[in-house]
Amino acid sequence: MKNMINASESPRKVPSHEITYCRLRDMxxxxxxxxxxxxxxxxLTATLEAGMTPVREAIRKLTAEGALELQGNRRVSxxxxxxxxxxxxxxxxxxxxxxxxxxxxxxxxANDIAALARIDGEIDQAIAGGDVQxxxxxxxxxxxxxYERAEAPILLSIAQMLWLRFGPSLRVVCxxxxxxxxxxxHGEALDAMRSGDAAQLAAALEGDIAQGIEQVRLSLPPSGx
Amino acid sequence: MKNMINASESPRKVPSHEITYCRLRDMxxxxxxxxxxxxxxxxLTATLEAGMTPVREAIRKLTAEGALELQGNRRVSxxxxxxxxxxxxxxxxxxxxxxxxxxxxxxxxANDIAALARIDGEIDQAIAGGDVQxxxxxxxxxxxxxYERAEAPILLSIAQMLWLRFGPSLRVVCxxxxxxxxxxxHGEALDAMRSGDAAQLAAALEGDIAQGIEQVRLSLPPSGx
DNA sequence: CATCGCCGGTTTTGATCATATCCTGTGCGT
DNA sequence: ACGCACAGGATATGATCAAAACCGGCGATG
Numbered sequence: 001m002k003n004m005i006n007a008s009e010s011p012r013k014v015p016s017h018e019i020t021y022c023r024l025r026d027m028x029x030x031x032x033x034x035x036x037x038x039x040x041x042x043x044l045t046a047t048l049e050a051g052m053t054p055v056r057e058a059i060r061k062l063t064a065e066g067a068l069e070l071q072g073n074r075r076v077s078x079x080x081x082x083x084x085x086x087x088x089x090x091x092x093x094x095x096x097x098x099x100x101x102x103x104x105x106x107x108x109x110a111n112d113i114a115a116l117a118r119i120d121g122e123i124d125q126a127i128a129g130g131d132v133q134x135x136x137x138x139x140x141x142x143x144x145x146x147y148e149r150a151e152a153p154i155l156l157s158i159a160q161m162l163w164l165r166f167g168p169s170l171r172v173v174c175x176x177x178x179x180x181x182x183x184x185x186h187g188e189a190l191d192a193m194r195s196g197d198a199a200q201l202a203a204a205l206e207g208d209i210a211q212g213i214e215q216v217r218l219s220l221p222p223s224g225x
Numbered sequence: 226m227k228n229m230i231n232a233s234e235s236p237r238k239v240p241s242h243e244i245t246y247c248r249l250r251d252m253x254x255x256x257x258x259x260x261x262x263x264x265x266x267x268x269l270t271a272t273l274e275a276g277m278t279p280v281r282e283a284i285r286k287l288t289a290e291g292a293l294e295l296q297g298n299r300r301v302s303x304x305x306x307x308x309x310x311x312x313x314x315x316x317x318x319x320x321x322x323x324x325x326x327x328x329x330x331x332x333x334x335a336n337d338i339a340a341l342a343r344i345d346g347e348i349d350q351a352i353a354g355g356d357v358q359x360x361x362x363x364x365x366x367x368x369x370x371x372y373e374r375a376e377a378p379i380l381l382s383i384a385q386m387l388w389l390r391f392g393p394s395l396r397v398v399c400x401x402x403x404x405x406x407x408x409x410x411h412g413e414a415l416d417a418m419r420s421g422d423a424a425q426l427a428a429a430l431e432g433d434i435a436q437g438i439e440q441v442r443l444s445l446p447p448s449g450x
Numbered sequence: 451c452a453t454c455g456c457c458g459g460t461t462t463t464g465a466t467c468a469t470a471t472c473c474t475g476t477g478c479g480t
Numbered sequence: 481a482c483g484c485a486c487a488g489g490a491t492a493t494g495a496t497c498a499a500a501a502c503c504g505g506c507g508a509t510g
Contacts, residue, residue: 013499015299015465017285042489053278053466060242060282064289066382073474074240076488088379101506142338154313154390157291158383165379238473240491267463276492281465298500299464454509461502467482479484 007035017054024048024058028067028078029164030136031171035080038069067164081169083220090213093162096155097143097209098123098202101189105151105198113193116145120186127182132174135182136167143205170212173219182215194216242279243349249273249283253292254389255361256396260305264293292389306394308445313439318387321380322368322434323427326414328375330423338418341370345411345412352407357399360407361392366429371418395437397442407440409433 002113027033044055059076063069069079079125081089119142124133140163147156174182190203249269252258269280284301287293294304307312344367345368351359365388372381399407410433 004267005347017465040489046342047307047500051465051467053281057282057285060285063291064286064378075474084377085379087376089323099316152309152313153392154291154310154387155317158386161383162379165376242491265463275493277464299483300500301464457504457505457506458501458503459493459503463498464497464499466486466497467495467500469495470491472489475492476487477485480482 006130015054015143016050017057020044020048020050020054021058023063024055024062025042025067026162029140029167030133031168033078033168033176034172035078035168039076039078041076049141062164064094065161065164067161074127078168079165081215081216081220082137083163085165086169086213086217086220089162090157090210093166093209093213094206096159097147098206100147100152100155102160102198102202103152104146104148104156105193105196107151107203108146108193108196111178112145112149113190116142116186117190119145120184121188122191123184125144126211127179127184130179132171132179135179136171137172139182146189166212166216169216169219173216177215182212185211232290241275242252242282244276245273245279246283246286248427249287250389251281252364253287254392255358256400258393258395258401260303260393260397261302264301264303266301273299276360280425282424284393287389289420290386290387290389303393304390304447305415306441308442311394311438311442311445314387314391315435317383318391318438319431320330321326321384323385323431325372325380326430327376327423328377328380329371329373330418330421330426332374332376333371333418333421337370337374338415340365341418342415344370350407352404352409355404355405357396358413360399360404361396364407371414371430384439391438391441394441394444395432401444404442407437410436 003066016097018040027221033039034067039059041052041059044050044059045052059068063070063076068076068078090100119138123135123138123142125131126138143163144156144160147159150156189208192198192204245380256326264284266277266280269284270277273280286294288295288301291304293301293438294404296302344363348360348367350356351363362364368388369381369385372384374405375381410429414429417423417429
């Protein structure tokens with residue numbers, strides 16, 4: 001009986017590289033780091049209060065996910081989106097995410113929907129208050145709380161990858177134009193969830209995603225943000 | 226004007242972790258490692274003749290790509306596909322790869338098609354000779370030589386990720402049933418390339434992919450391969 | 451009396467760090 | 481302007497610490 005299933009969660013020792021990875025990921029996802037900004041290992045060891053090895057591993061992982069970019073000369077930076085890359089992301093997101101939403105529909109329980117409604121409320125507050133940081137986190141939470149219910153880990157990981165590439169640019173857009181005309185088709189999505197209409201939910205998500213991408217696209221042409 | 230584009234490639238120093246990553250990746254992709262097989266860092270430092278740090282970084286990167294799996298107890302192994310994961314991979318591959326093929330169509334030059342035809346010839350030889358290793362490499366080369374012409378790095382990286390998850394299981398199927406009824410719709414694809422018909426090319430790829438996935442699906446139910 | 455399960459030590463392996471080495475980019479001197 | 485030396489930072493190694501798996505013995509039970 002010693003090594004039992006460890007129901008729920010035991011006080012697991014969380015490895016340092018895991019923590020470092022998450023922290024760095026959030027920094028990228030929610031806009032602490034701007035596109036094009038260089039990232040140094042030793043700088044991160046200071047800001048993340050971690051050793052050099054964990055930071056290196058976090059960077060490797062994020063590089064593999066496309067959230068960071070090796071510049072050839074052993075420098076690392078946050079990538080800047082080009083128009084054609086934005087097109088790729090658009091295609092992939094518009095394919096994967098509605099699918100995830102559709103798959104999630106039948107697994108949604110009442111409390112899931114309640115949680116999503118609450119998150120949507122926070123997003124509205126953030127938009128009203130012009131709180132970019134909070135909007136970004138809320139938006140992320142809304143989408144991925146939904147997607148997780150699809151129980152499709154591979155598609156989920158692809159979606160995360162796409163958000164990692166998309167996040168920094170979205171942050172820049174928010175910073176530039178404020179939270180006024182940010183996408184929020186979440187009400188429509190919540191209606192679809194309540195009626196269990198997978199197709200409608202997928203359509204709502206598709207609209208939300210397309211809107212966000214257009215928002216970013218408008219900011220790109222000058223010189224890749 | 227000092228650091229010019231460095232046309233083609235300069236004698237770049239290839240970092241050790243890069244080499245290690247590639248070698249380990251190929252081991253997974255072409256079946257040196259079976260699904261479920263545990264992977265130890267110190268074992269790899271021996272077989273790959275690399276230090277501990279490069280191996281660790283390679284593992285992190287491949288973990289991020291889903292080619293390896295952390296088992297919670299800080300052990301690493303090659304993941305075994307479940308049926309539902311295979312469905313996810315099927316959906317994603319059937320979406321992404323035909324798209325890549327379609328995008329590549331207009332960029333294909335005569336010598337690209339010639340190269341693909343040559344690779345297809347090698348695949349045929351491998352199938353005829355029952356050379357699984359060579360078939361897998363040829364098949365990979367055929368698809369990705371084509372996909373690279375799409376000039377869509379993000380979709381390409383997604384496709385690579387999917388192949389990394391798919392590779393080990395395909396290898397098992399090959400080892401079990403031989404190379405007899407492996408997918409090879411490449412002739413059809415080559416015809417489409419020569420006539421520049423993007424839709425037909427996408428359709429051919431779709432058929433090829435679907436066939437490969439079915440092949441693996443048939444082997445799964447017993448107990449996840 | 452034989453078998454099963456628990457418990458302890460042993461050993462393998464992973465995580466982290468401190469350090470040595472090398473590369474890249476920069477600035478100074480000619 | 482060119483080349484050389486310097487500095488900053490990245491790469492890579494080996495050592496050290498800690499956790500987890502492994503193995504063998506002891507005691508309880510049928």
